[in-house]
Amino acid sequence: DAKTTQPTSMDCAEGRAANLPCNHSTISGNEYVYWYRQIHSQGPQYIIHGLKNNETNEMASLIITEDRKSSTLILPHATLRDTAVYYCIVRVASGGGADGLTFGKGTHLIIQP
Amino acid sequence: DGGITQSPKYLFRKEGQNVTLSCEQNLNHDAMYWYRQDPGQGLRLIYYSQIVNDFQKGDIAEGYSVSREKKESFPLTVTSAQKNPTAFYLCASAWDGRNEKLFFGSGTQLSVL
Numbered sequence: 001d002a003k004t005t006q007p008t009s010m011d012c013a014e015g016r017a018a019n020l021p022c023n024h025s026t027i028s029g030n031e032y033v034y035w036y037r038q039i040h041s042q043g044p045q046y047i048i049h050g051l052k053n054n055e056t057n058e059m060a061s062l063i064i065t066e067d068r069k070s071s072t073l074i075l076p077h078a079t080l081r082d083t084a085v086y087y088c089i090v091r092v093a094s095g096g097g098a099d100g101l102t103f104g105k106g107t108h109l110i111i112q113p
Numbered sequence: 114d115g116g117i118t119q120s121p122k123y124l125f126r127k128e129g130q131n132v133t134l135s136c137e138q139n140l141n142h143d144a145m146y147w148y149r150q151d152p153g154q155g156l157r158l159i160y161y162s163q164i165v166n167d168f169q170k171g172d173i174a175e176g177y178s179v180s181r182e183k184k185e186s187f188p189l190t191v192t193s194a195q196k197n198p199t200a201f202y203l204c205a206s207a208w209d210g211r212n213e214k215l216f217f218g219s220g221t222q223l224s225v226l
Binding site: 032034036041042043044045046049087089091100101102103104105106 | 146148153154155156158161171201203204205213214215216217218219220222
């Protein structure tokens with residue numbers, strides 16, 4: 001699986017858009033980008049994933065660059081409840097024998113009131 | 114409500130003792146996983162199972178054992194061979210081994226007395 005690089009921590013003001021970057025310069029053509037978040041002392045929660053097109057759901061938007069070497073997770077109107085560690089993961093999503101996901105240290109996003 | 118349930122939330126182990134962490138899901142998922150998380154770190158895969166009566170070692174299986182006798186249940190035993198068991202343990206499930214959308218339980222915090 002391709003390696004990802006994320007900032008250790010970020011701050012964002014409540015009500016503003018939170019933009020979380022992720023670099024994955026060694027990504028392969030069949031690898032997807034996944035985002036999860038983990039609120040303190042809870043299990044991670046799936047947010048969104050994509051291959052090459054931008055994706056949007058009720059939680060967030062995922063913007064993937066044309067060369068697919070980086071992506072940005074956007075929380076459009078951050079609230080205090082969005083304070084969490086956000087994990088960017090790159091993984092082949094098809095084929096048998098998948099052995100779960102590899103979670104690095106992620107980005108600790110702190111929403112400031 | 115459908116979901117994945119871990120119990121207990123807090124567990125204490127004495128030296129030389131085996132302890133078992135429970136993980137139950139009613140999502141009808143085939144794949145189940147156990148992760149370990151140390152403070153300030155990402156998640157590391159202990160064991161995973163893609164089907165009943167079958168499971169594979171993850172990255173840090175030494176000192177742990179699992180069983181998968183029923184689709185709904187994937188208990189993890191932390192044996193006395195695990196010399197540093199204090200950690201946050203997370204169980205997850207997915208529709209199948211190819212699906213990277215994982216659903217996590219709320220975790221068990223294991224501490225050594």
